[in-house]
Amino acid sequence: MSIHPFPNCGHAAAAAQQLASEGYVRLHGAVPASRIAAIAADLALRFDATPFCSGGFYGERTKRFGRLLIRSPHIADLVLHPGILALAESALGSWCDRIQLNLTQAIELHPGALAQFPHRDQDMWQGSLGEVEYLLNVMWPLTPFTEENGATLIWPASHGVEALVEVPREQPIVAAAEPGDAIVFLGSTLHGAGANRSAGLRRGIIVSYCLGWLKPYENQWLAYPPDVARHFPPELAALAGYAQHRPNLGNFEGQCPSVLFGGYPDEPLAATDALRPDQDVLLGEFVSGQRAAGDGATRS
Template sequence: MFTEPLCREAGRISTELIETGYCVLRGAVASGAIAAIDHDLGPHFAAAPFESLDPEMHPAQRIGRLLVRAPATQQLVRHRIILKAVEDILVHGSDTIQLNLAEGVARHPCERPGIPFRDQLMWRGADNRFEYLVNVIWPLTPSCAHNGAVHVWPGSHGSHDLEPAIRSMGIPVEMEPGDALLFLGSTLHNAGANSSDHINRSITIGYCLGWLKPTENQWLAYPPEVARNFAPELSALVGYRRHFAYLGNFEGRCPSGLLDKHWAAEFDLGEVPHFETTPIPAARRLLS
């Protein structure tokens, strides 16, 4: 059940998101937990390709499938206060929410600043009726103005996302490992230039409306044999549940049935598989 302090803190965060478009939660998790995640992801970052064929032009790397590459990231995705605040924001546009992506980003020295962007525009979501997305940035290394910290434009969200021109300067959000930056899909933001001698590593965890196509293909990243080991609320977030009555169904049933350990992973396509579905609550009741 949600406790009163948890609801109060989540309410403070969601209120700040609505008012300014972003919010920083200091000390959201222990810095040691983040250091352990960074250690687990180290070999994966080392093997990841650069986004550009010419690293000097765009020296950044991205890795996905974090929930299996570093299982401790599951605690970040399921962070109770953050998830409650995200649900409070997104519940106005959907009966369920889902994980949009969980990726690691390494920004190397000499990386140029990114183009200011609103993430929800990839779904052409600019009707201002509700938010489509909430992103959470977790720094793996200290993030500051000169090493590629995310810049946000306060007040650029909501109805302001239709304004054709940028009317203010973005501000760098400086954080330490353990802090978390939340911002809305309609909030203008970019990655700052990395003019330091060190790599800036971070994790982006995004949550979006349950009826949108997620940025990271969750069912390829976490197929049934992987998701079967997740907690029910986590498997629901990565797509193993229906939205309303039929959206995202499998053989006319809730896909959560695929996670039943008693049901065979393969079946004869000539026969309809039979399995008991496990009810997954709606997003706004995910942790209650």
């Protein structure tokens, strides 16, 4: 499906609809190819220096590295892409107060790389299956993705309750794409890298978002400690974990962890509620009831 969804609300709705029904959508021309070329140039030396992975799942003819927000200033444009964030909110927002960044990872398949074991990324978490969506993945090609060089394989309609089916009902599709395109798929969608039968490299970036109350794949606070994340735009810092997930999850001394952007405090901090609106209402009623009861006892 060829969609350019972002200037046009109708196209955005069509992208969200296909993601919900098929478990994936390819977005053609989601960002200018020149932006991807700049990222590819920024990451080139790191690709060269990174050793091959160890283990059959990651791929012994594959290179991977993370922490991309500190490796190219243009990665933030991908992470904060408004159309992608809208898809992530649409897919995940029913199950969390806020989404968070799960990882940014660069991947390079070398000639001779075997096809990856088909898998669902939601299996990182042993939660309820078939009911909740935990994750949204976005693959950004740095080089053309073709069947010959190991383009991502996706099993359509293998998501949601179909993740409970042992054998997928559909055959996989080859997610061929060009730099500037985005391949978006759910964490419950069966997928895997193809085999690189070409003579060239296949490079890409995976950016993923997950429910804000999950432990993410990449430890964001270690990848981007406060002295790094304090230079991020506020919305990017929040995605990278420097925001509380109401009620009170991910706090530092009872406050938003972004308080560390000013350095570790010399004086003790006051723990401060960070509650959902519905919890605020219930708490207010509870406290008012106690105060009313106390006033009545005093008057009697």
